[in-house]
Amino acid sequence: MVEKLYIDALAEAIREEFERDENVFMMGEDIGIYGGAFGVTKGMYPKYKDKLIETPISEASIVGAAVGAALVGMRPIVEIMFADFMMDAMEWIVNQAAKLRYMTGGQLKVPLVIRAPMGSGTGAAAQHSQSLPAMFAHIPGLKVVMPATPYDVKGLLKSAVRDDNPVIFLEHKLLYWTKGEVPEGDYTVPLGKAAVKKEGKDITIIAGSIMVPRSIEAAQKLKEEGIDAEVIDIRSLVPMDTETIINSVIKTGRAIIVEDDNKNNGWGAEVLSKLIESDAFDYLDYPIQRLAGKDVPIPYNPQLERAAVPQVEDIIHTVKAIFNKE
């Protein structure tokens, strides 16, 4: 299989969906000749001019108009330049996209994908760095995914476009230039399915987005110290694949949850509650630990920024503390 960058795998998925279904198009700021703020649509412009609707800086109406287009049978992909800017569009995400199907008794459907880069690590500070998957995961009617690998970003984007519901598609910025194996041509990764990214028997590390590669790196180092960790990539917060998580914890008897977004009311709390409400509770040898971002806006200074979210050494430290190996 060919190794590709995450950003290229994502672009490939978009182009292939443009080709597959004439109803698929994209809306967003600077997505035309400029290629998008992070370059996702770079080079698409001449060929897909009619598919790339470049918008004014109007996040609320970008999403609102995409909802309207979706209601009449289009399948829009919206690019919001930074996930933080989705706050301007919350009305059309929460009150419209998420609720229209339910409140019309199933008459309407909203096949809409809202993509946005999230997360810290680029020095962009508080208003361009927040990770907010938990906020969206709380809203009934939305699906929420956060692919961590080039393979998953291509397969999940395709599933998101083909799904008849609004899907919030969150891409951690630091993942764009990571590499991984990506098959040529069409394949999908189902929404709502977690993936065991590394098998292990001693402890389960449940991670999402950028924390997946960090957890894998941590697991490799822990192996050298005799701890065999299993890494589960949650991939999708809604729907959530509790089965895979519960089965893994039943096997290992220990779990930590690693989140990029801040801890208070984060998605890890939901995973934790699902675990302790399940049969896995009886198998626990140690209280489940949560490792998440600090409850602060993301700071600018690089040392502070780094300290605001879990790093590889934090994951190692948390796991080792469980095994009393420090």
Add this chain to the structure above:
Amino acid sequence: MELSKEKLLWMYKKMVQIRQFELKVDELFKKNMIWGTCHLYVGEEATAVGACAALDSTDYITSTHRGHGHTIAKGADLKRMMAELLGKETGYCKGRGGSMHIVDVSTGNLGANGIVAGGIPIATGAALASKLRNDGRVTVCFFGDGAANTGAFHESLNMAGIWKLPAIYICENNLYGMSNPVSKSTAVKDIATRAVSYNIPGEIVDGNDVLEVYEVVKKAVERARKGEGATLIESKTYRWLGHSKSDPRVYRTREEEEEWKKKDPIKRLGERLLSENVATQQELNQIEEEVAKEIEEAYQFAINSPDPKVEDLAKYVYA
């Protein structure tokens, strides 16, 4: 009059349907038979009917929290509407939506909306879809004077302006956003003048004259279908009843209400039909009676319909 008798009587009947439907709803509210709240369209009938008379059945509309009139004008079934208001499984939204969320996809009605200005970007997106597909459809977006002060209004009309969308934005200026008079909420006297900012035509119409509304909307529809872009139409009108059922109307005088009632759009069309010998009083009376029967049938259908099942609570969250 240039319009056929059939079309004129259709307009008359639709306005009567809206009026009688709303008065029945008001009556049911007072008997505590309708749950929640409701925003009635009595007095504003000419705007919905005049606009929808200029549309094809395949054209789209978006509506507002005060949406019963638009929904009826676009061709909705009164039985399913009444059933929705009574929260029944046979209602348009299977009892999940109620007054503020009635949608009728079969007539191109993309829905009422409980959020002020909620429909404006949605209509803009439907019009964008028509432009991308070149399907010849137009979208009429109804909203109130209050919605004209939201950011979504500005964003969406700007998009419609730059992309020349087949959209017609109809602002029903009924002089009050809940209690707040337009003179206090809105920096311009006429909302239609805002069209200049979006490089689209802005028209003002007498919102209580169904024929004038029809003529102006028809021109905007023709323009939109020719690819010449959007139009903003301000329809000046008045709601006879309170904003919602809890409104004691302390912000306006009874005299002002009486003045506006003299401009009753149904009475005005009726008088015109009689004076121009288009219809006889007997024909108009017959329409009133037919509609009264339809409303009673709608009520009977609704009251005898089953409630949704509690075990179906989580149905329809996802497609």
